[in-house]
Amino acid sequence: MIKDRMLQGVLIISFFGIILAAYLTYGYYTSTAEFCIGGEKGGSVRCDVVNQSVYAEIFGVTVAGLGLLGYISIFLLAYLKLHPSLSKKYPKLKPLMPHADALLLTFAAFSVAMKLYFNYLQFVVLKTICILCEVSAFFVLAIF
Numbered sequence: 001m002i003k004d005r006m007l008q009g010v011l012i013i014s015f016f017g018i019i020l021a022a023y024l025t026y027g028y029y030t031s032t033a034e035f036c037i038g039g040e041k042g043g044s045v046r047c048d049v050v051n052q053s054v055y056a057e058i059f060g061v062t063v064a065g066l067g068l069l070g071y072i073s074i075f076l077l078a079y080l081k082l083h084p085s086l087s088k089k090y091p092k093l094k095p096l097m098p099h100a101d102a103l104l105l106t107f108a109a110f111s112v113a114m115k116l117y118f119n120y121l122q123f124v125v126l127k128t129i130c131i132l133c134e135v136s137a138f139f140v141l142a143i144f
Contacts, residue, residue, distance in 0.1 A: 010078040010104075010143050017071035017139045024064035024132055027051050050130035055121050063118065067136060070111050074143060077104045108144040115140050 028051050050056070056063050080086060080093065081100050087093040096103075115137040122129055 004082060007078045007082045011075060011082070013139050013142050014071045014075040014078065017136060017143075018068065018075060020132060020136050020139070021064055021068035021071050024051060024136070025062055025068055027132075028056060028062045028064050049128045050122055050126060050133060053121075053126055055118070055125070066114075067111075070107060071139075074104065074107050074111075077107065108140070111140040112144050 051064065058066065077100050080096065081104065084097060087097050118133065119137060122133065
């Protein structure tokens with residue numbers, strides 16, 4: 001019962017994480033400053049500066065896009081854990097079932113590690129803050 005409630009919480013948080021990461025990905029590809037909440041020219045809160053920096057891509061993939069993939073993966077794993085009968089309907093999911101807990105924890109732990117690194121880049125290297133990125137970091141910590 002408690003585990004189901006926790007998984008439901010993970011589902012809800014990761015759903016909002018998917019929306020936020022999709023929005024940040026949109027902001028990356030449109031290169032607009034208007035998408036940032038609280039960002040003003042010359043201020044220390046600048047999502048556009050963070051989202052358009054040289055650190056916004058890893059191996060040619062946007063960080064926001066990686067976050068989107070991470071949130072989708074966490075959402076799907078939590079959904080699979082809440083609905084184990086899906087493995088009967090879709091037999092290819094059956095081998096994944098025994099490892100779903102470990103995969104969920106691995107994705108969450110990796111996400112926390114990445115958020116710590118990106119916070120370091122924001123605060124120390126870029127000397128600016130992306131509010132939306134910090135909301136995403138809160139989501140990741142809540143999932144973990």
